[in-house]
Amino acid sequence: MKTLILYKSFTKNTEKVTQHIAKILKMEGFTPEILKIEKGTSVELYNYELVFLGSPVHAFLPAEPVMKFIHSQLDIHRKQGDIIPCSPVIPNKYAVCYCTYSGPHTGIREAVPAIKYMEQFFEHLRFSVLDEWYIPGEFRNKDILSTKGVLGDIRNRPDKNDFLNIERRLKKLLEKIKIKSSTDSDSGQNLQGEFIPNAMKFMAENVDFFNNFKKLNESQKTTSSLNISTQTLIKIALAASYKCDDCLQFHIIEALQNGITDIEIKDALFCGAIMGGPPFLSFSFEKLKKLGLT
Numbered sequence: 033m034k035t036l037i038l039y040k041s042f043t044k045n046t047e048k049v050t051q052h053i054a055k056i057l058k059m060e061g062f063t064p065e066i067l068k069i070e071k072g073t074s075v076e077l078y079n080y081e082l083v084f085l086g087s088p089v090h091a092f093l094p095a096e097p098v099m100k101f102i103h104s105q106l107d108i109h110r111k112q113g114d115i116i117p118c119s120p121v122i123p124n125k126y127a128v129c130y131c132t133y134s135g136p137h138t139g140i141r142e143a144v145p146a147i148k149y150m151e152q153f154f155e156h157l158r159f160s161v162l163d164e165w166y167i168p169g170e171f172r173n174k175d176i177l178s179t180k181g182v183l184g185d186i187r188n189r190p191d192k193n194d195f196l197n198i199e200r201r202l203k204k205l206l207e208k209i210k211i212k213s214s215t216d217s218d219s220g221q222n223l224q225g226e227f228i229p230n231a232m233k234f235m236a237e238n239v240d241f242f243n244n245f246k247k248l249n250e251s252q253k254t255t256s257s258l259n260i261s262t263q264t265l266i267k268i269a270l271a272a273s274y275k276c277d278d279c280l281q282f283h284i285i286e287a288l289q290n291g292i293t294d295i296e297i298k299d300a301l302f303c304g305a306i307m308g309g310p311p312f313l314s315f316s317f318e319k320l321k322k323l324g325l326t
């Protein structure tokens with residue numbers, strides 16, 4: 033699978049993450065090409081099956097050179113006729129967007145527009161966006177923003193734990209690609225950017241229902257007064273209490289993708305156990321075990 037990692041970095045946080053992604057990919061048998069975005073960078077993305085795009089967050093958006101890169105590539109692809117209504121996905125074209133951010137004022141919500149912006153680029157090119165990674169990064173030379181912000185003391189981040197998290201998510205992502213590739217070729221279905229575990233096949237067989245459900249889910253996420261992490265943790269506890277195996281797996285993966293830690297997930301399950309008792313706990317922890325989280 034031809035793999036490209038595109039990135040921009042000014043103070044090396046995103047660069048460190050990029051190098052780590054490359055290292056893991058190599059360990060997993062890939063030969064990633066790495067390209068740092070500079071003025072005038074252009075690349076034929078359709079030559080690759082898996083593309084990573086990473087940027088620092090600047091004023092809630094990707095850094096300016098990344099924005100310029102996105103605009104120039106969109107212009108090229110528009111002229112080539114690649115951008116068409118409804119953006120039907122091209123099979124086996126996958127993307128992952130990642131950012132490093134300091135979140136001093138509103139936390140992860142500062143980084144969400146940057147990631148969504150990059151994702152829209154890929155979705156317009158009809159890639160399936162499989163993952164989004166938000167990695168805290170020290171605000172270099174602005175000590176107060178690295179110590180007194182919403183994320184607390186983020187000096188020296190990304191750190192060892194962040195890299196471990198990336199490694200775990202990347203390995204899961206590669207598994208997901210394997211499952212998705214076989215699902216796509218088995219059924220001819222292309223459910224954009226979604227991981228479809230077993231019983232979610234119902235969704236795959238009912239695409240309109242699935243799309244409406246997805247829209248409802250997305251709009252609820254963005255209009256809620258609760259932040260994404262809180263919403264996801266509530267969903268985890270509810271999925272476990274309904275004993276919906278696939279829902280629980282789906283929301284745990286979603287949580288990990290959003291930077292929620294194993295410990296926070298377990299704490300959410302312990303909260304649920306107050307109402308659900310031992311059967312709730314044994315069901316939940318069986319799932320954590322299966323996902324390699326215990």
Ligand SMILES: Cc1cc2nc3c(=O)[nH]c(=O)nc-3n(C[C@H](O)[C@H](O)[C@H](O)COP(=O)(O)O)c2cc1C
Nearest residue numbers: 041042043044045046088089091092132134135169
């Ligand atoms: C000009 C500038 C603007 C920034 N704006 C934001 C912001 O809006 N939200 C945020 O969370 N972090 C912001 N940051 C912090 C960076 O996103 C963060 O430190 C990132 O990890 C830097 O990545 P890099 O070392 O790869 O350049 C900003 C940093 C700079 C220099």
